[in-house]
Amino acid sequence: MGRAYQNKKLSIAKTSDAKAKVYSKYGREIYVCAKSGGVEPDGNLALRTLIDKAKKDQVPSHVIDKALEKAKGSGGEDYSTARYEGYGPGSSMVIVECLTDNPNRTFGDVRLCFTKTKCKIGTPGSVGHMFDHSAIFVFSGDDEDTVLEALIMADVDVTDIECEDDMTTVFAPHTEYNKAKQALIDTLGNDKGEFEFEVDEIQFIPQNTHPVTGDDAIMFETFLDMLTDLDDVQNVYHNADLN
Structure with missing residues (x-):
């Protein structure tokens, strides 16, 4: 169907000022996510996803670590x-x-x-x-039947699945994000429970x-x-x- 989702990966700009803004946005989001759901990525799927995105977008480790350390404290900003x-x-x-x-x-x-x-x-x-609030997962492969079966078995309310150019895109309601992601990892991941997503987002799709x-x-x-x-x-x- 070619839905018009936006690949929102934050590109690293050339100027140091623009880089600082990108780092700041990630740092703030990591802090809020860790503060609300726990600072251990293994127990906070949203945090683990966010840290993976930050690393892909070349956010320095010290920015991530600083946000996590800040979240461990009892004070801090109230965002x-x-x-x-x-x-x-x-x-x-x-x-x-x-x-x-x-x-x-x-x-x-x-x-x-x-x-x-x-x-x-x-x-x-x-x-x-006029927008759909959706979870979006994009990954390599085109085995639609296996993906659909895994999501149905996990009781995920799938909105749509698209397969094109050896890439699969899964759309689901934003409330199904954690359940859908875990089902895909369990079915398609390696023996360490790891799986590579090209896009792993919750977005508003027009x-x-x-x-x-x-x-x-x-x-x-x-x-x-x-x-x-x-x-x-x-x-x-x-x-x-x-x-």
């Missing part, structure tokens, strides 16, 4: 999640996910990105109903894409740059087709 929705350039739809220790500041910063690019921030749910061209496309790129420059912004999802 909360925040999600903002609205309309971007060219009538595109946008969802912005944040981790913040100051929701008022974060809302003001995100709203400024919208207003400076002549966009409109909306109320919760204003565009979210139900339909929307073409954004010309000056709107240029403005959209500016809009995305402004959002991703904010320390509190972790992920940005949209339905814009810039091709």
Whole structure:
């Protein structure tokens, strides 16, 4: 079906300032994940996944270790999640996910990105109903029957499975993430319980894409740059087709 999911791997930028922002975002997310679910990756599947992603994106070990050590303490920042929705350039739809220790500041910063690019921030749910909140797993191989059987046996509510160019993509509701991932590892992993995912994410997938061209496309790129420059912004999802 060719669903328009976004491979959100954070590319390491050339400038040291941009690298620092990437490291900071990972460090914050690792800290929050470890604080809420435990600092041992073996007992916290979400944390293990996050650390693996950080390593793939060349985040230094000392950044990861510092976040874990910080999570072991009784103090530290009190971060909360925040999600903002609205309309971007060219009538595109946008969802912005944040981790913040100051929701008022974060809302003001995100709203400024919208207003400076002549966009409109909306109320919760204003565009979210046009996205599917999905767990996505992409890995090598094309044995759809084996994958489907493993997920059904694990009582996973599979949304879709696609096989193309010797790659398999599994879509499931975001609430099924841990169960689906464990089923895939148990079935396809090696004797050490390890398995390599090309994509291992929970994302908002647009139900339909929307073409954004010309000056709107240029403005959209500016809009995305402004959002991703904010320390509190972790992920940005949209339905814009810039091709």
